Amino acid sequence: MSIKAESIWAAQPSTTRGQPTPISSDPRGERIAYASNKSIFLRSIDSPALSTQYTAHTTTTTVARFSPSGYYVASGDIAGTVRVWDCTGSGTTKGEFPIISGKINDLAWDGDSQRIIAVGDGKEKFGHCITADSGNSVGTISGHTAQINCVSIRQQRPLRAATAGDDASTVFYHGVPFKFNTSLKRHQRYIYGLGFSPDGSTLVSVGADRKIFLYDGKTGEAKTEIGDGEHKGSIFGVSWSSDSKRFTTCSADQTVKIWDAEAGKAIHTWRMGSDEGVVSIPDHQVGVTWPAARSDDMIISLALSGDLNYLSPSSAKPIRVVQGHQRNTTAIIPTPSQPPTLFTGSSDGRVCAWSTDTGEATTVDGAGHTNYVSGLASDNSNSKIYSVAWDDSLRTVSHSSTDIPTFTGSHHKTDGQPRGCATCSEGIVVVTHKGITLLSPTDNSVIKTLSTSFSPVAVAAVDETIAVGSDDNTLRIYSPRGLELKHTLPAFPSSISCLSFSNPAAANSNQPYLAIGFSSGRILVFSSTNKYSSPVIERWSAHTARVTSISWDARAERAVSGGLDTDVFVWSVKKPGGRVSTHGAHKEGVGGVCWVGGDGDADGKGKEGRVISVGGDGTVKVWKVESVE
Template sequence: MSVKAAKLYPCNPTTTRGASTKLSASKSKIVYTNGKTVIIRDLNDPAVVTAYAGHTQNATVARISPSGYYCASGDASGTVRVWDTVGEDNSLKGEYKVISGRINDLDWDGESKRIIAVGDGREKFGHAFMMDTGSSTGEIIGHSKVINAVAIRTQRPFRAATASDDTQIIFHQGAPYKFDKTIKTHTKFVQDVKYAPSGDYFVSVGSDAKIFIYDGKTGDTLGEFEGSGHKGSIMACSWSPDNKSIATSSLDCTVKLWDVESRKATTSWLVGSDINHQQVGNVWFAPDNIVSLSMTGDLNVFDPRVGEKPARIINGPTKAITAAVSTSLETFLTGTAEGRIIQFSAANGETSYVDGEGHTNLVTGLSSTPDGKVVSVGFDDKLREIEHRKFTPASSSLASQPKSVVTAADGTVFVAEVNAIEAIRSNQKIFELSVGYVPSSVSAHRSLVAIGGEDQKVHLYEWDGKTLKDLATLDGNKGNVTALAFSLDGVYLAAGDSSGKVILFNVDERKVLTSRWSFHSGKINSLSWTADSQHCASGSLDTHVYVWSVQKPLRNIAIKNAGPGGVNSVLWLESDGKAGKLVSAGADACARLWEITFHA
């Protein structure tokens, strides 16, 4: 028995409308946050991904030290965690409560010893401290409103600049850092400030759509970038490694490349035209690429040598993955809490959105049909159909909010709703069953349909093509039945409940085979059977995944902390009786591939 974490399919950054999202880079890796997770991913090698889930509050910014050995990440509570990036366990170096509110930005000095973190505090808006002890190394003062950004000169003599909603930039000398001067060049919120790699200059951008450049040692204003500028707030800027260019991202949906010497724009890329394409963050990563972040969370990768459009766009979920279904041995679809459906390639991790008019709210279920299509249901009370990675024009309105969906062998789609079961075929409702309990899950095998209810029972029906006939009620669960799955041969039915137990029933004999699958401590969200019907995987709110054996009920394979925040979906991509590949996905918006060897 063994479990190997084979692949991690990372989420994309979360964004907030009207706010700058901080991205950072270390060589070919970029760093960003989503919820409580910090993601470090290599854009040139999709297999190199780290997901750090040590924060108890939503992480807001993360940056790798110049040495490359540590990462500092801040969260919404004002806490900074410094952790090891080299080892697989990401061991914690230190945790420091630096301000009383949200941390908006932080930066390292060139020696990887000192950190300045800034944001929204009460008694102060920023703090300078040593990374190993947390002891103060100066004071960040002079601002009257929340600080949006900080930049530290990496060479001695150290300098630091902070940018704030009070329209001012404060220049600090260090270390220890102390107030030097106030710079009043902008007329609106200052969104970002960045030092050149050489330390000779730093630039600032703001909501007044202006860009200013300053002397890196003295803080003196050298001038403003002119000509063909942005028409909206500039949310982020970054320097090229050779110190000759800067890239800016704006709410006018454009990304511009500027020549520092002439202070003029040399290249402009228009990403789109609506709110979804507003650019809220960017970073320059090695060797010569710019990544700009769209409001939707898409990462647009630009090559400065190629104009007009991004060289590639990296899609991915930004909200919790709430449903998943396998479409082949190498691909699977996921539904998210924001209504998107995304296709993943298991081999290389490439992602792409399902095109067309989709859901406008949380996707509660996905199910594959006998003719190779996929149906989806969501909190917008719609059932939609997907074919060849596109939504078909056909859709059905549901009577009430759907909880779960499954497709029977004859192509009939059964939807468990708040107060009824609907049967839909060819986008037409052909039957509706009103029940005296609240349905919460559904599964089907051939003509059998099982409904899990909040009455802690499994209700078994037979489908004759026109109506559902009541066959039996299966007792054994100790909580609301939240997940159901027939084995592929139809012999077994696994029923997971809100207490964390999975009950295994023999379908023909209508009896409990085992109630020992009870190691979870939270609600069971998903169940999936292997092809030989001998092993069942369960994903739970307790963040764990277990693989259970029919022949050896007391033995299991545990994958602890498989999904921070809870596992919402598990599915087998392939299995041969001796080993298998299992996908889990959940609240952290990441999907993970596990290679599992079963008990001999």
């Protein structure tokens, strides 16, 4: 009896409009590192579904950089703390160092992987130089009058470093110990990107004034300005090729460009998003890295939407776009197909479709939600997914095995804030804080609306039964025909947080079970056999905080639950005291759970299955469950 982590489908990098987002790649060109919410992710370039999550930061993370040796990562957060940790497998934290009293914007390693300079928006200072193993000071960062946005260290000796920031100054340092040498003010506005070439001969800076300046990498002497007028928006990032002859830039004009450093000309341009002249804010390019040691010359850029664009000089368009969630993932539903497609929704309104075979996500196309997705439901035809969100709307997603999932044009405006949705024999049930609405599955037209004296908080449905939990701690059972009230259960001691029916066609179940999750962390299981008069299982009570989601396996023999306590539990119906769990499954809590596979056969064999969970860290995690009896 066990539950084991199988894979992590990583969250996308966190981005902010008008600000650069650092991303970096390892020396072998195999992985990228970036910050997302309160985690750091190391993600395979060739197989994005393979990733590692570092969760030791206690506040929002901002930057992560691989050491030149490739054995360690240094990461920073908004509290001004830098952590150095092993990235070869164990994830062990080597050191935790308070740098400044504010947000870390960027950091850089020296060529020996022994020293780090971290910069940002501090109150007493804007950066500091430390040793990577002990945090001892190895210099002083000075010469700036505003926050520092970027830093780079020359990888050869004599060591040189450069910083730049909101005061439009580029400051050059000699080391070690690092100390102020000169300050150059070529830019007219904020400087967002800075980088020494791999051979140390040249330093490049880019910024909000859309200008690119080159400096001598050893002396700091200004050399030339290139590309005047090429970019039409702020330049947010720069990265060198391993041959030190070319570099790439990304910009708010939705373009990524490759530059010939010697000729001073752009030699390749990609434009993301819509046609030329049509502004697409989500396609602003806010970060870029040029992975070393790769034969394909690939560049990876980051869009404001969180999309990672894989760019090749041999193609005018991205050869691959890696998508997913940036924010708290709040809802999950698998399709009945085999293999199932997984749909997830997040607090920013994004809905994604995931291949459970490959772990790749596709953002649902079309006009979607603009706010917190509070519920997802699937119809039995396997062609539609219904979603509700706090933009007070129900929308329909059309999907098939061959086409890109797309929001259809029709949607229903709800009369209040939706708390959830479900499908039954008569159509789609949506509960809002004002009441219950039954909608037609063909055109989302209203069949019946029931205004209630209570405020519904959760809903589940199966065939001819609708269960609604309310803010008065009461569960009510309705018939889909006319929304007729059938049963009202006595009020529970704590508030209902989620509901889930088991599969009525389960081989070992004559009737569907109804699991009720509570804000206290307890779960009760009822059956229609006794008209829900008393629970048939009362021992599922291991959660220590609100239960956010419950899902049954296809045989109705096991259930999985997730809660705000960050835990995922798998429960047994045959032995209610038997359970397996994984603690700390999702940083900031579990938002949803579901079963995929593990149906078993008639003689009870083949009970292995997979549980998929989503949560506050924006990830989708796959767990292998074995022999829960």
